Amino acid sequence: MKIAIAQLNYHIGNFDGNLQKMLKATAEAKSKGADLIVFGELATCGYPPRDFLEFRDFIRLADESIDQLREASVGIGIAVGSPTINPVVEGKDLHNSVFLLYNQEILHVQHKTLLPTYDVFDEYRYFEPANKHKTVMFKGKRIALTVCEDLWNVGNLNPLYKVCPMDMMMPEKPDLIINVSASPFDYNHAAERIEVLRENVKRYNIPLFYSNNIGAQTEIIFDGGSLIFSPDGQVYDEMPYFVEEIRYYQLEDVMKGGYRREQAKEKITLIHDAIILGLKDYFGKLGLKKAILGLSGGIDSAITTVMAVRALGKENVRVVLMPSPFSSSHSVEDAKALAENLGIRYDIIPIKDPYESFLKTLEGVLEGKPFDVTEENIQARCRAIILMAISNKHGNILLNTTNKSEFAVGYGTLYGDLAGGLSVLGDIYKTEIYLLADYINKDEKIIPENSINKPPSAELRPNQKDSDSLPEYHILDPILYMYIERRLGPQEIIDMGYDEALVRRILKLVNISEFKRHQTAPVLRVSPKAFGVGRRMPIVGKYLS
């Protein structure tokens, strides 16, 4: 049996686009003699469709796609995920299902049982778990057809679920497992995925064909890396990360095993490639092309610019250098150098005039009080007005350059430097930002050394440094990581050897900045715990604040 694994980039709600892509892949697979082609989870409508699932019209469109795929399944089996209506009146209205279509018939429908409802996932919001688990016979082979998380409850020390759907299928003695997935990227995920799937293969001793979506859906990035396991528990093949591809496998060859073809998983490389895809899909799927951002001469905006150029092409990225009265001259020089290295358009627009116009206009109401964060914020907001004006006039989308350390402690101006349609680096701590800069500069010096080496500064008052108001990032970041990623409490972090007053101050900063993060752009997710949809915090609370 020849099986085609199609790891494709779906687009939420773009039923026709997704369908045409699958029809084309099916025709190709058929022409190559495949018996079966395997697409991804909720491939008809894209994953995650969120509350569009509550529209019956949306489900109807998914049904129509399944109908068309069924029509196209002459001589080739198609495994494809799609939402279906739960015919039972009790329980949620939908199932998250995988179809096996063949010769214009629906051979089988299996619903998903384990519904991830944590971090970025909300599946129990929409779906009723399966209560039947059946395998399906296809061309003489018995297939256990499963959806994503249904393979994820094996080998865990603290399992999230009480059942294991494959255990319920095994009495029917399946010959192989097929899994359609939408399993999002983080820098640990590819390695974890291999371990979890390997546990399945070890437990059931049959080959596994795992087809994962690729592509970014707003902030959530799917990395592909589809996997084929031989019954010996070894990776027969791992498909590439972050690109669409169709590969073909002879079941008989996979059965033999003896291969171990895993890809390298270097954290910074993965993050780099994920961000590029995130940018590409944000623009591409919205039908947009052009980006704009403010280039300060610092490391964050420099990296954001490089990423934008790599994702969108240099002709589609423009930057604006907006020195304030407190900017150092080398900042403008460093920014110019980068723009010139990249060959992109840059404009220099000093903010002095509008800034001073505001100070004058506000004279009466600021009551002569001393310079403070107010005046700093006015500068940052003048820059946002300039960038958004160009954005509005010329259709360039503003990219946000804030990093995760800054988002965490609220170091940024709402409606100022926190503005932008997409946060490119918002899930990358400052200490990781430096590693990313080194990675970008590994072959040629794209980012000026000075942007990398100078002490971080917002340059909104004379001689300002980030370290005036924040601890050094090599101290700040590990504390943030313990609190945000690991969800440790203050005492646990203090017990690791960090200064108590510092820990309490930082955790408080994180919690009282929630109102800012609530109003910022979606953050491309590259870590296991990003700000945004996967981290849901009250704004009005009093825990550690």
Next chain:
Amino acid sequence: MKIAIAQLNYHIGNFDGNLQKMLKATAEAKSKGADLIVFGELATCGYPPRDFLEFRDFIRLADESIDQLREASVGIGIAVGSPTINPVVEGKDLHNSVFLLYNQEILHVQHKTLLPTYDVFDEYRYFEPANKHKTVMFKGKRIALTVCEDLWNVGNLNPLYKVCPMDMMMPEKPDLIINVSASPFDYNHAAERIEVLRENVKRYNIPLFYSNNIGAQTEIIFDGGSLIFSPDGQVYDEMPYFVEEIRYYQLEDVMKGGYRREQAKEKITLIHDAIILGLKDYFGKLGLKKAILGLSGGIDSAITTVMAVRALGKENVRVVLMPSPFSSSHSVEDAKALAENLGIRYDIIPIKDPYESFLKTLEGVLEGKPFDVTEENIQARCRAIILMAISNKHGNILLNTTNKSEFAVGYGTLYGDLAGGLSVLGDIYKTEIYLLADYINKDEKIIPENSINKPPSAELRPNQKDSDSLPEYHILDPILYMYIERRLGPQEIIDMGYDEALVRRILKLVNISEFKRHQTAPVLRVSPKAFGVGRRMPIVGKYLS
């Protein structure tokens, strides 16, 4: 048996504040001879605690509160909700539980079974459902102790759950039901709540004591309205909406029935009172006092100002009138008249100078293209800078004045009039805004007639009217309601008699504005489907867009 129902205003994560409030109520109830006092759902930590629940340190603090309440339960029973750790390794790590404490012992713990995971609720993200359902004997009476949603699966045509926890308790022949709740307000909710609870009483034929939290938790407002039902299915008492109160009931009197004491439920009155509480708690629970907003002379900012004055006091509200070159003179006059009616501070700060300074600064990059939304947005953003500068300098929190119709179609400037820490009217359609204005003006003319009667306009270009780019609100709002609240698809709305092109245009506007709503303030929720945490939509999608 004398039962005290304490409907209190808890604060998320404010363990000490919540505990002291409950200890004080317990002492009062004891002094009045109560046998039992009933608090609310997750009363120790506040509801909804969201991802704070993922911190073991947070759960430890809840446990400590339970310990202290247990110590205080000498001679009085205490029913109180709190999160507990699930000792079973499989499944979610926590339960949403209710304790019965008495004479320094834990008499009983019942976990919640039905975990709302829809709209604003995420309970299955954190909690494992109960698998044991036991009643508890207290002072000779057998009590079925339940948590909120566990009574909500009766009498539904399309039930969300497959089980009914009370059905499993009934074989033990309880004498009464006690329910601790955190059931959020919307303008239909009080009426629905009575019907659902009445269905329970009719089904089980025993009295019901239902204690609901009050208070706003960021955008979600709890309205109290705690209920006591006699076994005859009549409301023996309904406690007030939106205020803390403790009331006492003799079980023997409740058993007799024969009363029907329900409160009036007038939609606009409820919305008005909910908004006041929402504002009060947003400021109060954040330890803030002072608000600021831009007063345009239009109806939305007028109502927002009145609400702020009613919630915070006139000494804590200041407004800024910021005429643009396109503002009509009567706008400033109308705004002044309102500020004077309310006796609040107002400043007049024309935006002409900074606006023109931006036009000059941007001359090179705007390339002489004609006046368009760019220049409109610069004006709106100049206003935001002025308001935020005063906010930063003096500590006044900026209130957002956008209404639900505007949010829906994206009629507003990001980082401009869409700015603000809290959206006061963002869940109220424009057609409802007029009803609210009439309600405010019912006894005396607070809002100038002219602000109410003139055609809505943003006044950002000469002679602009909302109706230049949007249909009239009496046409727009019903279409929005069908799409947002009712989740109807385009064809279903067209079939109701609306113009096809108009329907498609409006639904598209709603969907392509998602990026704006993603970056705006939390919206005080008063309807069954508000923008924000209860409506989760992809930004990058292609459904109806």
